[in-house]
Amino acid sequence: MVAVLRKQDTPAEHAPAASATGTASRIQVEQVSHGFNTPTGPLGVLEDVSLDIAPGEFVALLGPSGCGKSTLLRLVAGLEPATAGTITQDGTPITRPDPSRIVVFQDPTLFPWRTVWNNVALGPEAQKEAQRYSLPWLRSLGGAFTGSTTGSRTPDSAVASQKARVDAALQKVGLESFAKSYPHQLSGGMAQRVALARALVNNPRLLILDEPLGKLDSLTRLELQSELVSLWQKNGFSVLLVTHDVEEALFLAQRLIIFSPRPAKIIAEIAVDQSYPRHRGDPALARLRHEVLNHLGLGTSW
Amino acid sequence: MNSSINAVLDTGSELAPQPAEPSSFPAEHTHLPPEWRTQARQQKQQARFRFYAFGLLPVAAWGLLSGITLALPDKPAGFIEEWPYTHEFGVTALSFVVLWAIFTVLASFRQLPPTLERINASFRYVAPWLVASGLIFALWELLTAKLGILEPPFFAPPSSLFDAYINDYARLADSAYNSVKLLLEGILWGTAVGFVIGVSIGWSQRANYWIHPVLRLIGPLPPTALLPIAFVFFPSSHAASVFLIALATGFPVAILSWSGVASVNKAYYDVARTLGASERFLIFRVAIPAALPQVFVGLFMGFGASFVVLIVAEMMGVKSGLGWYLTWAQGYAAYASMYAALIVMTIIFSSLISLLFTVRNRVLVWQKGTVRW
Known part of the structure; x- marks a missing residue:
């Protein structure tokens, strides 16, 4: 956390240089409803959810457990299509997963058969292979008509820069000395750091965090919260975070969106206009925490 | 190889307890007080040769095997007067006796070059099995060719395997x-x-x-x-x-x-x-x-x-x-x-x-x- 920022009105401007260089996405969720078909009949999960994430903004979703927050993340990631409504990224509808929107799950889900380095290299490798095997003759044929050149081969310099990218991502999370280790040799916090590096190496425009620190011990969690803030500030992507931890949401996010129990509806939005780095003992954050707990029906325990 | 594996490999040395970790002393004892230094040196010299007594057991077992094979006469069974290759089998067993004896002497030396140390470790590791196999072969030869308790030709003595391998x-x-x-x-x-x-x-x-x-x-x-x-x-x-x-x-x-x-x-x-x-x-x-x-x-x-x-x-x-x-x-x-x-x-x-x-x-x-x- 290097930059100390002035308190400003529009949340997006808290993220330095993000929107300016165009490395962050605007995500628009418009009147999205979603449900599952279960043996006992249809189960509504999301009900008429609309939400707008400005480029470079850090938004946290809070709500009772099982209310459908994680489902919303899966929709935004493009892992599932929404039953109704539209979700767009910079104006383009989201129809499938894309490396510009990377998800970090509660479990690190590292591939146990790959070393740390190879886990981080997963994204670049997958994207390269997808490019190589997606019928290049058809692509170049299409390119001939549209004048695009996306079908061209990856030059050697790109391979070298890819290696440098993986090294840099590992360095960002401070695990370069563990590059050759296997996941089972890592602690929970280290594994989650590798998962973060695996996301960052793709230069995502949106980072989707599904309770990423939920399974860590409390000290590691606090440590990684600070690291998340500094990674966000350095890289300038937009962040959509799901968490159960009100304190964590207030420490990290510029805006909190609070959901009702299932089917999830937005019941409140709270802007957190504190500058970064934030302080956990800040009385302003404590007041906001009370307010959030009130919305979640837990205000009496204050 | 880590120390726990070494400990397993060392089972044979239980009969000849080692002095307290002589090789783990640092090469230079200059940081130790003088009287400790001489003590360390003495301990090191003592530890150079320590007879590996367990090694005598494989020697004895295979000695027993060659003794039984060469000294006892075969029991005639039906048309078999004498099993072929009995002498060769006995001599082979005897050559193993010599081999185990050499290994036993070698295993008694400490602080050898790594290759020899590795050979010693392997010998100590297999020594119990060498004893067992020698005794099993001896019993086999005894029950078949020498005493005829296990009846030929259904039960062939180990020496007759030589016959099969050489002639067929x-x-x-x-x-x-x-x-x-x-x-x-x-x-x-x-x-x-x-x-x-x-x-x-x-x-x-x-x-x-x-x-x-x-x-x-x-x-x-x-x-x-x-x-x-x-x-x-x-x-x-x-x-x-x-x-x-x-x-x-x-x-x-x-x-x-x-x-x-x-x-x-x-x-x-x-x-x-x-x-x-x-x-x-x-x-x-x-x-x-x-x-x-x-x-x-x-x-x-x-x-x-x-x-x-x-x-x-x-x-x-x-x-x-x-x-x-x-x-x-x-x-x-x-x-x-x-x-x-x-x-x-x-x-x-x-x-x-x-x-x-x-x-x-x-x-x-x-x-x-x-x-x-």
Whole structure:
């Protein structure tokens, strides 16, 4: 956390240089409803959810457990299509997963058969292979008509820069000395750091965090919260975070969106206009925490 | 090698307790007070030679074996007046006595170069087994050739194995070669086809719809039951045997590859998809690597099944191989030859399984806490 920022009105401007260089996405969720078909009949999960994430903004979703927050993340990631409504990224509808929107799950889900380095290299490798095997003759044929050149081969310099990218991502999370280790040799916090590096190496425009620190011990969690803030500030992507931890949401996010129990509806939005780095003992954050707990029906325990 | 393994290797040295870790002293004792330094040096000198008393036991056991073989007369049984190669067997046992004696002396020296230390460690490790094997051979020779308690010709003495190996060398080697060739051909086909089938039914709904019922029907059928029919269906007994061995190997490989692919953590696919993976990537870089531990279990089971089919097929129709050799030897009541062939078989099959485990340990280095073969 290097930059100390002035308190400003529009949340997006808290993220330095993000929107300016165009490395962050605007995500628009418009009147999205979603449900599952279960043996006992249809189960509504999301009900008429609309939400707008400005480029470079850090938004946290809070709500009772099982209310459908994680489902919303899966929709935004493009892992599932929404039953109704539209979700767009910079104006383009989201129809499938894309490396510009990377998800970090509660479990690190590292591939146990790959070393740390190879886990981080997963994204670049997958994207390269997808490019190589997606019928290049058809692509170049299409390119001939549209004048695009996306079908061209990856030059050697790109391979070298890819290696440098993986090294840099590992360095960002401070695990370069563990590059050759296997996941089972890592602690929970280290594994989650590798998962973060695996996301960052793709230069995502949106980072989707599904309770990423939920399974860590409390000290590691606090440590990684600070690291998340500094990674966000350095890289300038937009962040959509799901968490159960009100304190964590207030420490990290510029805006909190609070959901009702299932089917999830937005019941409140709270802007957190504190500058970064934030302080956990800040009385302003404590007041906001009370307010959030009130919305979640837990205000009496204050 | 870490210290705990060394401790295991050192079991033989229990009879000759070591002085407290002489070699763990730092090379230079300059940081120690002078009187400690001389003490350390003395301890080091004392530890140079320490007689490895346990080494006498292998020497004694093999001495007993050669003594029994050479000194006691064979008991005449039927047309066998004296077993052939008894003298040679005794002399061979005697040469092992000398060898174990040399190793025992060598193992008594400490602070040797690393190569010699490694030889010593191996000798100490196998020493108990050397004792046991010497005693077993001695008992075997005693009960068969010398006392005739286990009746010849059904029970042949160990010395008669020499006879089989030396006089029937060509036929035995040829049989072993043909067996291995047939087996590998069948195993390779079975593994390849079983793996592809297993992965496809694990991955694709449609492949599952068509192949799964067939597998359920044919899989539990012992391939040996198909032997008589296969010999009719196929142009040669060789082709029939390859097919049946492949079937025996392929079924467990297919089932376990399938279960491996089907049980892959679904979150791996989510992760790979958000990172931009194509379907090809999901199959070859996610599903298959994740399924490999199960595939190797299938291979292990398939190998076992293939050995059964190989031997039965060779006994019933194929005109070469170790299974054929067994029935051939039986026809001549050449029991020593049968034992010789069984030993060759044991070595071949055990080596194949060892090879499989070596490959597995290479491929699955990322797994922890797996069984060592």
